[in-house]
Amino acid sequence: MSQILRVQDLHVSYGHIAAVKGISLAINTGEITALVGANGAGKSTTLLAISGLLKSASGQIFLEDEDISQQSPHHIVQKGVVQVAEGRAILTTLTVRENLELGAYTRKDKTQIGQDMEWVFTLFPVLKNRATGLAGNLSGGEQQMLAIGRALMAKPKVLLLDEPSMGLAPLVVQEIFRILKEINQTGLSILLVEQNVRQALKIAKHGYVLENGSIVLSDTGANLLSNPKVIEAYLGA
Amino acid sequence: MLAQQLINALTLGSVYALFALGFTLVFGVLGVINLSHGAIFMLGSYMALLLVSSFQMSLWMAMLLSMLACGLLGVVVDFLVLRPLRKRNAPHLAPMIATIGVAIMITNISQGIFGAENKRFPFGTIPEESFSLGNLHLTAVQLAIVVIAFILMLVLLQVMRRTQIGRALRAIAESPKAAYLLGINVEGLFFLTSFAAAALGGAAGVLVGLSFNAISPFMGQPMLHKGIAVIILGGMGDIRGAMIGGLFLGFAEVMSVAYISSDFRDAVAFGLLFIILLVRPSGMFGRVLERKA
Amino acid sequence: MLELRSVSKNFGGLRVLQDVSFTMPQGSIYGLIGPNGAGKTTIVNLITGLLRPSSGELRFNEHDLTTVASHKITQLGVARTFQNIRIFKEMSLLENVVVGMHEHLNYGVASMLFNLGTYKDAEKKAKERAHELLSWVRLDHKAHMLADNLSYGEQRKLEFARALATQPKLLLLDEPVAGMNPAEKTELMAEIVNIRQRGFSIFMIEHDMRFVMELCDRIAVLNFGKIIAEGTPEEVRNNPDVIEAYLGKEDAE
Amino acid sequence: MLEWWDSFWAIYSTVIFGIGINAMLALSIYLTLSCGLLSLANAAFMGIGAYTASMISMQTGLPFPLALLAGAIMPAIVALIIGIPTLRLSGVYLAMATLGFGEVVRVIVLNMEITGGPMGLNGIPQKTEWWHIVILLTVILFILARMRRSKIGRAFEAIKEDEIAARLMGVNVGGYKLLAFVMGASIAGIAGGLNAHYTFTIGPGNYAFENAVDILTMAVFGGTSNLIGPLIGSSSLTLLPEFMHSLKDFRLAANGLILILVILYLPKGIWDPARIRNFRKKLTSSRSGKVS
Amino acid sequence: ADIKIGVAEALTGPAAKYGVAIKNGFTLAADQINAKGGVNGNKIQLVAEDEQGKKEDAINVFKKLLFQEKVLMIFGPTLSNSAFAADPIANATKTVVFGTSNTADGITNMGPFTFRNSVMEADVLPVTTRAAVKQFNIKKVAILYGNDDAFTKSGYDVFKSALAEQKIPVTDTETYAKGDVDFKAQLTKIKASNPDAIVCSCLAEEAANIILQTRSLGMKQPFVGGNGFNSPKLFEIAKDAADNTLMGSPWSAENPSPANKSFMADYKAKFGSDPDQFAAQAYDAMHIVAEALKKVSLSGNLEKDRLALRDALPAVKIEGATGKFAFRRAAPKDGKEAGYDAQQDAIVNIAKGGKFVLLK
């Protein structure tokens, strides 16, 4: 199994606060990989570093065999690493449709974009109804859907998801996880950061547990789900 | 008299709008009130004057070259001054104050080089035609300003509305971080914006220099005041708003001279600005978007 | 203690709330659930005076809230947290919480200017109380850090502590556990039970069913701006309309 | 020694007066900034204070303290009146509304008879002594410093960061904004009154757009995160020209350059406690930082 | 010993266009005097400081010149506004302050040490108006002036009373502000009021623009202006569109007197450009002071010498670039002793073929 994304001995700090302290992880091609951990463990920091929005203090990030750790964010996105960030980063002053169109900003195959937009609309019908409205007027959950839809519009190779289920109704959470599985089946590799640990580990082939900026456990999703430490710390027995 | 005053208003308003286009563009995308826009506008005038008088260039050529030069200067200012501030996440007033510094520098160096006196384009280089219809008069340069202002506005508007670059610029305007995540070359577009805005400012400078014969190192300052009023009236960062705001201010000023008193022209203009803001807190055309709780 | 009487809210042509009525008893934990975009946050915005209803009436302990200014509503004893976190990022955690005590710092201009006893006492007590509140959410070790440096989940906790600092009678929580992991949720649940025991009433919007079902005394379900069900957790959980619109067939974890 | 002081004082007292008065102005705008209000009306308020105080001195012969007091109260009243509708505006819109107000004030003064029109008022009696400035500046600093450390200061800061959240903490946002605005106007008015009584002459051009921007520049240049910043900003920008005499024609250009350099390399102004605190730690810190 | 004379003028900023010319005038005169061996063997040393056209800076510069440089007297400042702020300091120190460009009313009321050789508009404009009425057979006029500038506003006041005195009705009065470049709205209104001439209290560069815009609106009326018009700039910008403009001034480039001819030639040789009225007045002022200094035996005691200069000045009479010159004691106001104004005849010029010629 080849690794599409590999992080090696990554260190990231905010000023003099070290948030990520030498982690290594890998995402296998075509698999869902989960990254879980308590609040403040460094999950979001890791994702931002991969996307190039935070410069790493040291360490490498390989996309396939290329070190992307020093590249600028828009190059990284162009290479197919797309992130749905924490807090969604929706463009509130643009319409829903414009947000989706911008999702496809880096794509070369312009003809396909229309079809993909329709596909996103079938995944999230609310978005279709509100397509010409300003994204800022969507409810919290609707914005989350838009953020995911927008990322899908980029046709990424690797999708980085930072807590996609946050703020969503149970029905929609189920739906999102179903969609994740579905798009994963089309060959998309996913790195999933989730607080909904049970669901995340259920659909993930592999999982990492992050604590205080270091990886403390790494195993298959199924094994982690039954790991007593994980159960105690994250599933709240 | 009214008809002539309407023409006066249209031409004055177009001057304001032309100046405000670049000004509002920078604000719209970079979120910076670039107070060096007036100085760049002034430099545009001088540059064209220099090219025409010392290098015997044609007016069109001189205008193109000075737009180019101003654009490059805009990029240099962006690179040396604004970009480091962006990187440092400086408080939002910092870039504005820094551009005051840029304006002071440009103005004083220009004064050192060109002198403090008013200059004009050499006789014979300005198209002298003018159109008269009975009692109505309009010079060719004025007509050119009106036409060019409208064309530039329409072009810019189409770029912002319909093209992917336009959408990308609007994305950056709202959140550079989000734009990065979408794979947008944010820094590149910042430079492009600075270039375009400064080039527009330079073009405005050339045209104003041509039509009013008052090229001086200090010509940018009063224009800057009016420009600020215009982009506020029109809604910050709104291209169409800059145009309408410019025309509105032109009309307000001319009509206050015509029907109130020229003593209170500026008071009328700024008083209107004040009142309009009270009624519409984001300008005449600014969209009110409350942050959701 | 809190009562909505056929409240409606329109945004332009969009009818977000239609004839919403419910009554929340004193001392209870009351849940509000419903699909995304149903209008839940809008209700909280109406209660806290950030929005005004298009029609209808909101009452809190005999006060008609419909025209009262936001800060007065807070002073009446209503506090809230925000779905999209709004902490004061450039202030320390401690200061964030002390801002919440604003109304309860009673000292005059003179004692402020000349550092008199009343001022010193009040400020000292406020700081102590703030430390205590921070310790409730386990953030007291970061009391002097800038709030901006907190991770997302930590910011939620800080908001929670800050809301408590206003000494509310009614606490409105808009998705308090979004972004927390199950273990942390369990912790917070215990905290909320604690707080209720201290006499607070709690109104909460939440999508985490385990959390809602376990904590709430009563739950209202909002769908497309209308209340479609109201009752005990048991009643709501088994209501077919609710399952259809919100819960889905598999039981939520 | 004494002689040296005498001649030094004779030459430089104006500069020192200027520092004190500019410090007040910088503090007046600091106050509104600390509450998140970008108000550019302070030059106009300074003018209102200056005209009020001068006209009282020249026409009624009332004692100087009373004239100054009137110069502090009049702008406060005006601020109260325009503040109520205006302070709903935010960000640059407020800046522009206040700027518009300043222009209106200028044009009105320009066209009035009793204010001397464009000629302004001349022959204002010289009343300002150095110790007036020292005392008033100290009092202002004291009050502002105490306010910072109280619930008022915290309310200001909360409003600056997030108005809605502040409101929901029980802070009367409108009231506090008005307080900052009115107090700022009053301080600017005092500065105006003092200034008028040592330059003998005032005119409408002294309180225009440029002056508003100058005041803002001094505050931001020094740093607006605390009270020391505006003081340092106003003194350094007042003194700067004195040190630049050798540059002759390009002196102003050098002023501009220094302004840029300070903003670039000291992003929070000259006086930034956090930076100074971190100075030592910085030596050991590693390469890192945020993009954007 | 050298005689130190302070020059406080606006050398940068918008007022620099006057300040620099003024400084040139002083420099030219001082160099000529020194080349001839100075005054009673003492060389004149100019100490020039930039007051930027701002009143605070004018006060600063004055103090520096008085207390640090210990100059014998001060020339300047450039603008009347700055003079109101700075002149009291010189008076308090009992030092002569000599304005060459301050035309505002009340300048010389600031104390007995205040002198100026800048002719007041009140002396010049009535003469000009009278000449204009005769020349163009004027029945009614419109007025345009800058209302936010002390110089143009006081010029307007004088025009207004002169016109009233001569019973010429005003059809329309319009104003503009500093930095304005578009005057068409005002001019359109003036056009509708149909005057025989346009009286304009403006500076040359504004005036040139106003004239050009007037012509582009198809108006043919002649202009009547004051001191402010007296600059080569008027023609550099307006060329012969300015023809038939009447201007009254203490100085004219056309004045054929030998003093003026040699001044103009020397100035051109030294600075490479034609002088204007400001340079001429400064040039004369330096010679006036030199004339007074001849009568003063310098003791080396600064206070005494300063007083001696002040006592010698009022009697000076010269024939300079601006023609015959003498001082006139200003009328005291509020019981305060006043200084000295200029007593000089105005020259009325008319624009012909792109330059001013003497009106016959």
Ligand SMILES: Nc1ncnc2c1ncn2[C@@H]1O[C@H](COP(=O)(O)OP(=O)(O)OP(=O)(O)O)[C@@H](O)[C@H]1O
């Ligand atoms: N902008 C920042 N400046 C300084 N420190 C920060 C900043 N953002 C995060 N941190 C710190 O870095 C650490 C890791 O934060 P990060 O956001 O990566 O956590 P997380 O695992 O995503 O947590 P959560 O589940 O709450 O989102 C935390 O201790 C946090 O306090």
Ligand SMILES: Nc1ncnc2c1ncn2[C@@H]1O[C@H](COP(=O)(O)OP(=O)(O)OP(=O)(O)O)[C@@H](O)[C@H]1O
């Ligand atoms: N200012 C506004 N203008 C227009 N529409 C709005 C505005 N605010 C909210 N809405 C719309 O009202 C509806 C209800 O929004 P609200 O935020 O109350 O939903 P919610 O129930 O809290 O959803 P979620 O669970 O996703 O947070 C949504 O469809 C939203 O798009």
Ligand SMILES: [Mg+2]
């Ligand atoms: Mg996170």
Ligand SMILES: [Mg+2]
């Ligand atoms: Mg919500």
